Amino acid sequence: MATYDRKKHLKQIHESRKAITMSKVDEAIKRLVRANLGINFNSVASEAGVAKATLYNNATLRERIETLRQQHIKSLSAKQVKYEMNENNKDAIIESLKRKVKRLEHENKDFRNQLKVAYAEVYKKF
Structure with missing residues (x-):
C-alpha cells in the first residue's frame, strides 16, 4: 500500500489555490485597465472575487496594485x-x-x- 503524505497533499492544494487566486487577480486587473476604471484594493478585490486581505498580504500583488493605483492617479482625466x-x-x-x-x-x-x-x-x- 502506498504511503499517503498529508503535508505534501496540503502543500499541493495550497499552491493550486494560490495559482487560481493569482490568475483571478491578473484577469481582474486586466479588465479594470481595459475599462479604464480606478485600480485600488477595493476595486480589484470585488472584480476578482477575493478578499482585500489576500491582496494586502501578498507582497507581489500589493506592490503591483499600489503601482497601478499611482499610475492611474497621475493620468489626468x-x-x-x-x-x-x-x-x-x-x-x-x-x-x-x-x-x-x-x-x-x-x-x-x-x-x-x-x-x-x-x-x-x-x-x-x-
Missing part, C-alpha cells in the same frame, strides 16, 4: 485637465472681468449724466 486649464487661465479671466466692470461703471456714469440732463429738460418745461 478630462475633468482634471479642464480644472487645470481654468487654474492657469484664472488671472486672464480676472483681468477680463475687471475691464468689464470698469466699462460698466463708465456706462453707468454716462447714463446718470444723461438722466440728469433729461430731468433738467423736464423741469424747464414746467
Whole structure:
C-alpha cells in the first residue's frame, strides 16, 4: 500500500489555490485597465472575487496594485485637465472681468449724466 503524505497533499492544494487566486487577480486587473476604471484594493478585490486581505498580504500583488493605483492617479482625466486649464487661465479671466466692470461703471456714469440732463429738460418745461 502506498504511503499517503498529508503535508505534501496540503502543500499541493495550497499552491493550486494560490495559482487560481493569482490568475483571478491578473484577469481582474486586466479588465479594470481595459475599462479604464480606478485600480485600488477595493476595486480589484470585488472584480476578482477575493478578499482585500489576500491582496494586502501578498507582497507581489500589493506592490503591483499600489503601482497601478499611482499610475492611474497621475493620468489626468478630462475633468482634471479642464480644472487645470481654468487654474492657469484664472488671472486672464480676472483681468477680463475687471475691464468689464470698469466699462460698466463708465456706462453707468454716462447714463446718470444723461438722466440728469433729461430731468433738467423736464423741469424747464414746467
